[in-house]
Structure formats: C-alpha cells, structure tokens
Amino acid sequence: MANKFYPKGAEKILGGQVNFTTGTIAVAIVATGYTYSDAHEFLSDAGTLVGSPVVLAGKTVVGGVFDADDAAFGALAPGSTAKALVMYRDTGNPATSPLIAYLDEITGFPFNTNGGDVSVPWSDGPAKILSLV
Incomplete structure (x- = not known):
C-alpha cells in the first residue's frame, strides 16, 4: 500500500479542523495486526x-x-x-484524535523491535512528510 490520507482526516483538513502549524500533530507506530481502512476516523481505530x-x-x-x-x-x-505510522491531531483522547494519514512508505519499515531506540528520519525529498502538491 502507499502512503494515504484517511478520508475523514482529509475532510477535517479541508474543513479547517486540522492546522498543521498550530495544532498538536503526532505520529504513532502501528503493529502488523493493524489493517488500514477508509472508515477509520480516530486514533482509537488504530x-x-x-x-x-x-x-x-x-x-x-x-x-x-x-x-x-x-x-x-x-x-x-x-x-x-x-508495520507503519499513523499521523493524527492529538486531542489528548484517542477516541477524539482524528487520524490524518497512514504512512507505510518509510525507510526501514516494517521492522521487529529489539529493545533499541527507534528514530524515524523524514524524507529530505521535495514531498517531505506530506505534500498536497
């Protein structure tokens, strides 16, 4: 699968409910048991x-x-x-924190955890993390 916006997250972006510069934007790692769905709306769905x-x-x-x-x-x-990352606007409650994007085209993913530190370096290419152009 390719990186993808969640449809409800895209609605929230276009409706002005997600502000990438002033809002609390977070990422979480999902395990192999997670399957992306267009119907997923909140972090609790992950x-x-x-x-x-x-x-x-x-x-x-x-x-x-x-x-x-x-x-x-x-x-x-x-x-x-x-397995991948999910990006969301953090409201402090997983049941109300809207999912924005599913990111699975990240160098090094998927991987098995081994107790070591994990850092995700974002792309230095023109699209960076997310691009609307």
Missing part, C-alpha cells in the same frame, strides 16, 4: 500501538508541503513488529 506516540516538533508548512523534526520514539520493547 488498535494496539507499538511504544508511545510522538508529538512532532519543528513543524513547517511551505508550498503545500508539511515537514517536521525527525520522530524519536526512544527504546521500544522487544517482540513487536512495527
């Missing part, structure tokens, strides 16, 4: 997460392209398989 989500810092929106500092998840307990 099932069991691998490790704790990371709030993105250093966010920028330039020319229709979203970028941020690399995401550092720290040490992840061994025994899980990290």
Whole structure:
C-alpha cells in the first residue's frame, strides 16, 4: 500500500479542523495486526500501538508541503513488529484524535523491535512528510 490520507482526516483538513502549524500533530507506530481502512476516523481505530506516540516538533508548512523534526520514539520493547505510522491531531483522547494519514512508505519499515531506540528520519525529498502538491 502507499502512503494515504484517511478520508475523514482529509475532510477535517479541508474543513479547517486540522492546522498543521498550530495544532498538536503526532505520529504513532502501528503493529502488523493493524489493517488500514477508509472508515477509520480516530486514533482509537488504530488498535494496539507499538511504544508511545510522538508529538512532532519543528513543524513547517511551505508550498503545500508539511515537514517536521525527525520522530524519536526512544527504546521500544522487544517482540513487536512495527508495520507503519499513523499521523493524527492529538486531542489528548484517542477516541477524539482524528487520524490524518497512514504512512507505510518509510525507510526501514516494517521492522521487529529489539529493545533499541527507534528514530524515524523524514524524507529530505521535495514531498517531505506530506505534500498536497
């Protein structure tokens, strides 16, 4: 599968309910048991997460392209398989935190956790994390 916006997340972006520069935008690692669905709307739909989500810092929106500092998840307990990332606007409650995008075209994914630190370096290419152009 390719990186993809969640339809409800796209509605929220176009409706002005998600602001990438001022909102709390986070990413979470989903395990192999998660299957993307266009019907998923909130973080609670993503099932069991691998490790704790990371709030993105250093966010920028330039020319229709979203970028941020690399995401550092720290040490992840061994025994899980990290499948992809989900990006969402964090409201503090998984049941109301809207999913924005499913990101599975990330270098190094999928991978098995082994207790080591995990950092996700975003692309330095023209699309960065997300691009609307």
